[in-house]
Amino acid sequence: xxxxxxxxxxxxxxxxxxxxxxxSMSVEEGQIVSxxxxxxxxxxxxxxxxxGGVRWTGDIRFAGRSLKRLSTEDVVRCGIAHVPExxxxxxxxxxxxxxxxxxxxxxxxxxxxxxxxxxxxYFPLLRERRRLSASTLSGGEQQxxxxxxxxxxxxxxxxxxxxxxxxxxxxxxxxxxxxxTINQADGVSVFVVEQNARLALEVSSHAYVxxxxxxxxSGASSxxxxxxxxxxxxxxx
Amino acid sequence: xxxxxxxxxxxxxxxxxxxxxALALVLIYNAMGLVNFAQGxxxxxxxxxxxxxxxxxxxYWIALPVTLMIAFAGGVLIQRVVIRPVERAPxxxxxxxTLGMATLVNGLAGFIWGYVPRSFPSPFSARTVNILGxxxxxxxxxxxxxxxxxxxxxxxxxxxxxxxxxxxxxAHHPEASRLLGVRVSxxxxxxxxxxxxxxxxxxxxxxxxLFLEPNMMQAIIIYAFAAAVLGGIESPLGAVVGGLIVGLxxxxxxxxxxxVGGDLELAVALAIIIGVLLVRPNGLFGRPTVRRV
Numbered sequence: 019x020x021x022x023x024x025x026x027x028x029x030x031x032x033x034x035x036x037x038x039x040x041x042s043m044s045v046e047e048g049q050i051v052s053x054x055x056x057x058x059x060x061x062x063x064x065x066x067x068x069x070g071g072v073r074w075t076g077d078i079r080f081a082g083r084s085l086k087r088l089s090t091e092d093v094v095r096c097g098i099a100h101v102p103e104x105x106x107x108x109x110x111x112x113x114x115x116x117x118x119x120x121x122x123x124x125x126x127x128x129x130x131x132x133x134x135x136x137x138x139x140y141f142p143l144l145r146e147r148r149r150l151s152a153s154t155l156s157g158g159e160q161q162x163x164x165x166x167x168x169x170x171x172x173x174x175x176x177x178x179x180x181x182x183x184x185x186x187x188x189x190x191x192x193x194x195x196x197x198x199t200i201n202q203a204d205g206v207s208v209f210v211v212e213q214n215a216r217l218a219l220e221v222s223s224h225a226y227v228x229x230x231x232x233x234x235x236s237g238a239s240s241x242x243x244x245x246x247x248x249x250x251x252x253x254x255x
Numbered sequence: 256x257x258x259x260x261x262x263x264x265x266x267x268x269x270x271x272x273x274x275x276x277a278l279a280l281v282l283i284y285n286a287m288g289l290v291n292f293a294q295g296x297x298x299x300x301x302x303x304x305x306x307x308x309x310x311x312x313x314x315y316w317i318a319l320p321v322t323l324m325i326a327f328a329g330g331v332l333i334q335r336v337v338i339r340p341v342e343r344a345p346x347x348x349x350x351x352x353t354l355g356m357a358t359l360v361n362g363l364a365g366f367i368w369g370y371v372p373r374s375f376p377s378p379f380s381a382r383t384v385n386i387l388g389x390x391x392x393x394x395x396x397x398x399x400x401x402x403x404x405x406x407x408x409x410x411x412x413x414x415x416x417x418x419x420x421x422x423x424x425x426a427h428h429p430e431a432s433r434l435l436g437v438r439v440s441x442x443x444x445x446x447x448x449x450x451x452x453x454x455x456x457x458x459x460x461x462x463x464x465l466f467l468e469p470n471m472m473q474a475i476i477i478y479a480f481a482a483a484v485l486g487g488i489e490s491p492l493g494a495v496v497g498g499l500i501v502g503l504x505x506x507x508x509x510x511x512x513x514x515v516g517g518d519l520e521l522a523v524a525l526a527i528i529i530g531v532l533l534v535r536p537n538g539l540f541g542r543p544t545v546r547r548v
Contacts, residue, residue, distance in 0.1 A: 069434060071430070071433075071434075089433075090434060091433055091436050091437065091438050091439070094433070094434060094435065094436040095436050099434075100434045102430075102431065102434055106428070106430070106431035106434055106435075107431070108424055108427055108428050108431060108432070110423070110427045110428075111420075111423065111424065111427075115420055115423075115424075118417070119420065119421070119424055119432070119437070120435060122417050122420065122421060122435070122436070122437075123436050167435070171435070171436070
């Protein structure tokens with residue numbers, strides 16, 4: 019049984035600059051895996067490689083199928099929801115329209131409605147603001163909208179790029195609680211890039227630490243938390 | 256008083272024509288961040304197609320939708336063949352390409368149909384009717400009705416359907432839209448098709464008044480630019496409101512300001528463009544550009 023997501027010696031970069039120098043990772047079905055590392059280590063580039071936002075070599079497989087040569091749209095249609103750096107909120111549109119863009123490809127109407135109900139249970143605030151422009155939401159609310167929208171895509175795998183960035187600690191906690199719920203109740207596997215290493219290690223079962231485009235350390239999150247040397251050198255706390 | 260009402264109604268009629276072409280400009284501006292300088296020529300070419308269809312014996316009311324479908328397909332084709340390969344090119348390249356396309360389409364129309372102005376049939380009778388004592392032509396009312404229906408249909412498509420939603424998403428945030436599974440490139444092509452069709456409506460509406468010839472739209476496109484800029488270049492609603500305002504202003508100025516007359520109407524449009532850019536660069540419905548540092 020192959021892992022849900024497998025990266026095999028992936029190299030990627032922008033123009034002449036290469037960022038990833040042969041990275042191999044995997045995410046098993048049902049897991050939360052965190053990807054840690056300093057700024058510029060290649061975390062965002064790793065996620066962007068998966069959804070085809072950057073050119074890469076090596077191989078990336080999702081549910082056993084190679085994602086090579088697939089356009090971003092087609093990768094997403096395989097069942098990967100990517101909440102990008104900056105959240106990817108369409109600020110010209112309303113909250114409701116943003117959510118509808120999450121579910122626009124689905125044909126299972128009755129289930130979509132149930133999913134809306136559940137999403138609004140997680141984020142009651144979004145229901146109140148449905149008709150408002152997404153640009154009126156605060157940073158934390160926009161992050162909630164991004165996660166809610168990703169959930170409405172009913173993905174098998176969710177890629178989250180720094181969900182805590184720029185948010186108040188309380189809000190960060192709330193969002194990670196929901197990520198955990200999504201993983202357990204909805205069975206969505208999660209691959210999360212995070213600066214807040216402690217928090218990420220708490221929710222994830224496995225973790226990879228990137229250092230200048232290479233995997234420096236990997237293993238069970240609980241072990242990484244305990245290793246003094248790892249914490250000091252890579253996680254900065 | 257009667258003559259004022261007459262001027263207002265024919266102002267709204269011209270406004271409908273300007274609004275349609277301005278909406279076409281806005282649709283493409285949203286899709287590629289640039290005005291399509293060939294929009295007027297594309298509309299003129301579509302009008303010639305309608306002319307040919309009617310000339311071959313098709314009824315006006317069949318020729319109209321057939322032409323719009325051909326225009327739509329032509330718009331999609333132009334995006335796929337001409338624009339898509341240079342999508343990431345610098346703005347200046349795209350400007351030159353659309354300007355070149357304008358010249359090309361103009362020359363092609365001249366080559367096929369010649370430069371002799373032809374009278375274009377109108378489905379509306381040339382008679383007039385009295386409304387509140389004012390003499391109003393069926394032609395004007397027909398143009399108002401058709402423009403209104405077309406603009407309403409476009410509004411419903413963009414605002415009330417999923418495909419419209421994905422088109423708007425693709426135009427504003429292509430990267431984020433791709434991550435939501437939107438086929439951005441095709442949505443932009445649809446935008447071109449839609450713009451070509453709406454533009455064609457303006458050409459067909461104006462042709463009975465202006466006579467059909469390859470340079471027919473060259474004044475109209477200036478009015479449409481004025482309307483689009485006034486509305487805020489990114490806003491479809493703004494284009495429509497801008498079109499009506501420009502139509503009314505130009506007509507009333509032409510009728511009541513003796514020094515404007517029929518000769519300086521185009522100058523009024525240019526004055527509107529310059530005035531808006533000076534006083535309110537984001538137009539009536541545009542959002543100010545905020546740059547974060």
